[in-house]
Amino acid sequence: MQLNNFFKFNGGVQPEENKTLSTGLPIARLPIPKKLILPLRQHVGQVAKLKVKPGDQVLKGQMIAEADGSVSAAIHAPTSGKVIKISQEIIPHPSGLPDFCITIEPDFKDTWIEKKPILWKKIDRTQLIEAFIKSGIVGLGGAVFPAHMKLRIRQTQPISTLVINAAECEPFITCDDILMRERADEIIQGALITQTILGAKKCVVGIENNKIEAYEALKKAAQETSIEIRVVPTLYPSGDAKRLIYLLMGIETPNDKRSTDLGIQVFNVATVAAIYRYLELGEPSISRIVTITGAVKTPQNFEVLFGTPLSDLIDAAGGSLTKQKKFIMGGPMMGFDLPSIDVPVTKAMNCVIESSPELFPAPKPVMPCIRCARCADACPVNLQPQELYWFSKSSQLEKAREYNLFDCIECGCCSYVCPSNIPLVQFYRYAKSEIIAQDKSKEAANTARERNEFRLARIEREKKERAERHAQKALGAQDKEGQDEKKSTIAAAMERVKQNQQENIKN
């Protein structure tokens, strides 16, 4: 497989791929499970707004929660059935904390709601974006950012290049690979649609050179189109959007800018396939391909309805081979341990790895940092991980921020190369969330200060007003003559009334 011209970014690592484990079998469809648990927050941004209540009958593809605000995404019923409860359930998140979920009991008829393909070539842009807000499509590469936000065009900076991210750089994960092999047409169609919607002149697919079958399939599907398929070397983390842009075009995205500021938009292959299915077939986002691999009997890829309990997925893969039953969501570099095997499959779940002592030996004891700076050599975003480690470890958070902690993409290259086995990324995650929490409480304190100052000012003002009123009253009391005048007028009027009444009686 011929490598195209590329621009190598700094650092990166080449961990053992372990991809062939799960690419031996075609995509299998998981049977409809006994219940589906759909978290209301499966995307970045605002939690989706409920549109159903317990007891409601829903059809496959029916919207059950709508996007709340612009950075939010809708959720659809993955099959027909009945909403049985809306409750707090454990979700696949490193915290292991519960969040609001809709539980659906399927009726196993799998009845579709009327599918309405969208005539995207005929309707105008605002209508198209409106339609996309209802699609529930989010970035399926793992970032789960609502797709309709990425399809907006800004007048200031038109999009010139659409990059389709087919790198899938993390070990073990093969869901994009298998999708490209089997559904290359959908991806290419989706890419063309997206390119047209964005008005991009060019569309480039970036794929790592370890996915030969996928490359061939894409090449075949893209034969009569202007889409360029470019092969980049297998180098983790080439799948990070900004790294991929650099690999393909040699353009470095400044840390305070987004790639769209440079006229480049990036979509994952699975996302453009979902866009195709939504526009051309009228199917909203209700399922995805999930890799189940590691210590399971038959590692493979499944097309899974969102909300399917993880335990069903494990059973479908022949069951687990270990007693510990520890599962990692995502890849070994950036993934996290799942809190339970009852968590549902969500839009972000691209891969589940069953951990075993052979695959992932217990972490070696940590030794002190010797400042060898291997982490700095490996860092793909050109940070100084050894400094960040120092500041994070000693909770010098402001210093860590100064050293651009928030540019860290948490790819784990630094931890991977560290000869002292220091869990560097864990320190960065700790420091980041601590800084975010501090900023929030600072903001809350500022609001409290403002509210307190406003209250004090109000009390002061009211006091002054009351004093003025009293002063005015006192002034009125002094003005006796005026009052006597008033009294005599009133008395005169009373007199007149009396006279009138007497006259009336006489008459």
Add this chain to the structure above:
Amino acid sequence: MITALLVMIFLAILLGLVLGYSAVKFKVDGDPMVARIDAILPQTQCGQCGYPGCKPYATAIAKGEADINQCPPGGDAGAKALAELMGVEFKPLNQEHGIQKPKSVALIDEATCIGCTLCIQACPVDAILGAAKQMHTVIASECTGCELCLPPCPVDCITLEPIHENFISWKWKYPIYNIQKAQEA
């Protein structure tokens, strides 16, 4: 001799004018030190320090009348930050003023509330909503957990509920791991 004198007088007048103008033009309102201290204080406005709010306490610290360790909501961390700012020795929180409690918000038992408005008058940040003989409620997002609404309530229907960690406020914990035992000599 005369020239030198004239030059000096001219310079004195010129510089005097510049300084006088700057004194008026760039005058700083209030004590900048107070604002800097106030920025560190947690703004709960609870008065546990012995002053009627965070700003009065900040003013007292700036004047040297109050110590830096009288703020229970700020805790040791707050005292440390103040010590750093003031250039004085760090002192742990003075327990006489209270202990640092987990962040909480007030909750009104709406069934018991008689609508007396006493808590509304006590709230330093206007976080209680209600009217005479109407049920009151706490705007949880604005409540600082200062506890000032507790004593005036005649029916004791207000409690302070600690804020539980949820999915949004969850934080990654400080990493804990095994370290390599040094080889014995």
